[in-house]
Amino acid sequence: MSTQISFSANHGTAAAPAIFGHTPWTEDTAGPRPGRDRALIVGPVQHFTQDQEIYGEGDDAPIFFKVISGVVRTCKFLGNGRRQIDAFYVPGDVFGFEPGAAHNFSAEAVCDCAVIAFRRHGVEILAVTDEGLSHQMLSYAMGSLARAQEHALMLGRKSAAEKLAAFLLEWAEHSPDSDVVSLAMARQDIADYLGLTIETVSRTLSQLEREGIIELPTTRRIRLKNVTALEDLGA
Amino acid sequence: MSTQISFSANHGTAAAPAIFGHTPWTEDTAGPRPGRDRALIVGPVQHFTQDQEIYGEGDDAPIFFKVISGVVRTCKFLGNGRRQIDAFYVPGDVFGFEPGAAHNFSAEAVCDCAVIAFRRHGVEILAVTDEGLSHQMLSYAMGSLARAQEHALMLGRKSAAEKLAAFLLEWAEHSPDSDVVSLAMARQDIADYLGLTIETVSRTLSQLEREGIIELPTTRRIRLKNVTALEDLGA
DNA sequence: CGATTGCTTGATACCTCTCAACCCAGGTGG
DNA sequence: CCACCTGGGTTGAGAGGTATCAAGCAATCG
Structure with missing residues (x-):
C-alpha cells in the first residue's frame, strides 16, 4: 500500500467520523454513525x-x-x-x-x-x-x-448563455434522471449565483429553448435536449 | 491556555516548519529555518x-x-x-x-x-x-x-470602478508606503484579474484620476489621494 | 533615430441592466 | 364556480456600461 495521501473526500478510516463525507445521513437518525x-x-x-x-x-x-x-x-x-x-x-x-x-x-x-x-x-x-x-x-x-x-x-469571463449552460450541466449531475433537471431554486437565486439579473436568466433560458437546446415544461423543470451544445457553451 | 484552535496563519509550533507561514525567507539561504x-x-x-x-x-x-x-x-x-x-x-x-x-x-x-x-x-x-x-x-x-x-x-457584482477601487486598496496593504501603490503587474494582468478588458482598466483609472481620487505619476505607480472615496467604492 | 511595446483615448457595437407591462398558476373569498 | 388577488416568471423598449476595433502617444531599446 502506498503512503500517498490524496485529498479526495470520502476516504475515511475506521476511527474517523464521516462528518465531511457525502454520506446519506437520514432525517430521523442522523446516522447510524460510529x-x-x-x-x-x-x-x-x-x-x-x-x-x-x-x-x-x-x-x-x-x-x-x-x-x-x-x-x-x-x-x-x-x-x-x-x-x-x-x-x-x-x-x-x-x-x-x-x-x-x-x-x-x-x-x-x-x-x-x-x-x-x-x-x-x-x-x-x-x-x-x-x-x-x-x-x-x-x-x-x-x-x-x-x-x-x-x-x-465563470463570473469573470463567461457570457450569460455560457453561465447558464454551465449551471444546467452542474445540476444535471445531481439529477437522478440525467437529462431532466429539477431546480430547487427560483430564478432570482440562479441570477444571484451567476452574477446576472432575473430578466437575463429568463431571456437566456427562453433563447436556449428557441434554439432547441433545452425545453421548459415547467419553470422548475428543464429538459436538456442537446447536451453537446450545452457543453460547447459551458466549457 | 485554552484548547481553542483558530485557523489563523502564522501560529506555528516549535516543531512545525513554517512552510505555509508568511515568513521572510531570503534569496540565498531560503532560511535559516528549523x-x-x-x-x-x-x-x-x-x-x-x-x-x-x-x-x-x-x-x-x-x-x-x-x-x-x-x-x-x-x-x-x-x-x-x-x-x-x-x-x-x-x-x-x-x-x-x-x-x-x-x-x-x-x-x-x-x-x-x-x-x-x-x-x-x-x-x-x-x-x-x-x-x-x-x-x-x-x-x-x-x-x-x-x-x-x-x-x-467582486467578479459577480461589482462595476469596473468598484473593482479597481478594491484592487488598489488590496495592494495598498502590501505597500510599505501606504498611499503610493507600486504595481508589479501590467494593465493586462489587472484586467484579467478583475474580469475586464485592458481598455476599461485604463479608462477607469483615468476617470478616477480626473475625479481627484488617485494620481498616476507613472503607469506602475498610483498615488491614493482619497482613500475614503476608494473605500466607499470598493466596499 | 526608428522600431517596438505598453498604455491611453476615441468611436461605435453589443450585451446586459433597468423599468415597465404582461402572463400565468395558485390561493382566497364571495 | 368564478372574480380577484398575489407572486413568480416572461417579454418588450430603451438606457447604460463594457467590449471591440482602431488610432495615437510615450517610454524603452536596439
Whole structure:
C-alpha cells in the first residue's frame, strides 16, 4: 500500500467520523454513525422553511452544518441590495465551516430543508488526535477552494448563455434522471449565483429553448435536449 | 491556555516548519529555518523571468512553491484567448498547493522572481504526525478559500470602478508606503484579474484620476489621494 | 533615430441592466 | 364556480456600461 495521501473526500478510516463525507445521513437518525460523530452533534435535526435564515453574515456561532434534506444557499450582500450567492448545498454537503470566529456568509434555506449542527470546537479538538478527521477537514477545504475558483472563473469571463449552460450541466449531475433537471431554486437565486439579473436568466433560458437546446415544461423543470451544445457553451 | 484552535496563519509550533507561514525567507539561504523544512525542499531557489511559465494547467508535478521574491500569478485559459487570473502571490505566499495529482491552474512570473519548491508528498507525510504542520495546511486552505470567495463576489457584482477601487486598496496593504501603490503587474494582468478588458482598466483609472481620487505619476505607480472615496467604492 | 511595446483615448457595437407591462398558476373569498 | 388577488416568471423598449476595433502617444531599446 502506498503512503500517498490524496485529498479526495470520502476516504475515511475506521476511527474517523464521516462528518465531511457525502454520506446519506437520514432525517430521523442522523446516522447510524460510529459513536464519536454522534457526540459532536449539537442538537436535534433542525428544520427551516423556504427563505428562512439559518445564520447571518457576521454571526459568531461556533457551529457548522450538514444538509440532511432540501437545498441551502450561502450568500453575501453588498450595498443597494446586490446579492451574490456563493454556493448551493445539497444533502450530504457541509456548509458554514469557516475560518475565524464569525461566519463570512449568511446561509438560507432555498426550499424547506433539514440540517444537523456540529460544534466546530469539538471537531477541531478531535482532529488534533484523529488523523483521519483532520484529513477530512483538509479535503473539504481544498474541495471548496477548487469550487470557489471555478465559480470565479465563470463570473469573470463567461457570457450569460455560457453561465447558464454551465449551471444546467452542474445540476444535471445531481439529477437522478440525467437529462431532466429539477431546480430547487427560483430564478432570482440562479441570477444571484451567476452574477446576472432575473430578466437575463429568463431571456437566456427562453433563447436556449428557441434554439432547441433545452425545453421548459415547467419553470422548475428543464429538459436538456442537446447536451453537446450545452457543453460547447459551458466549457 | 485554552484548547481553542483558530485557523489563523502564522501560529506555528516549535516543531512545525513554517512552510505555509508568511515568513521572510531570503534569496540565498531560503532560511535559516528549523531543520525539517529544509529537508522538504526539492531543489535550489529557482528563478523565472517576466511572463515565464512556472508550471502549466494540467501538469502533474507533485510540487508546490513559496515565493522568495517577485510576484507570481495563477490563471486559467478559456477558449478564444480569454484568461482569468485567480490570484497574485507576493514573497512569503505559497502557491500550487492543490488537491488532486495535477495543477488546476498555470502559474507564471508577473515580474522576475525567485521561488522555492516543496515536495507535496513529503509535506503530507510529515503532516500525518506533525499536528502543527497539518494545522498550517488547513489554515492555508481556509485562507485561500476566503480569498477566492471574496474574488467571486467582486467578479459577480461589482462595476469596473468598484473593482479597481478594491484592487488598489488590496495592494495598498502590501505597500510599505501606504498611499503610493507600486504595481508589479501590467494593465493586462489587472484586467484579467478583475474580469475586464485592458481598455476599461485604463479608462477607469483615468476617470478616477480626473475625479481627484488617485494620481498616476507613472503607469506602475498610483498615488491614493482619497482613500475614503476608494473605500466607499470598493466596499 | 526608428522600431517596438505598453498604455491611453476615441468611436461605435453589443450585451446586459433597468423599468415597465404582461402572463400565468395558485390561493382566497364571495 | 368564478372574480380577484398575489407572486413568480416572461417579454418588450430603451438606457447604460463594457467590449471591440482602431488610432495615437510615450517610454524603452536596439
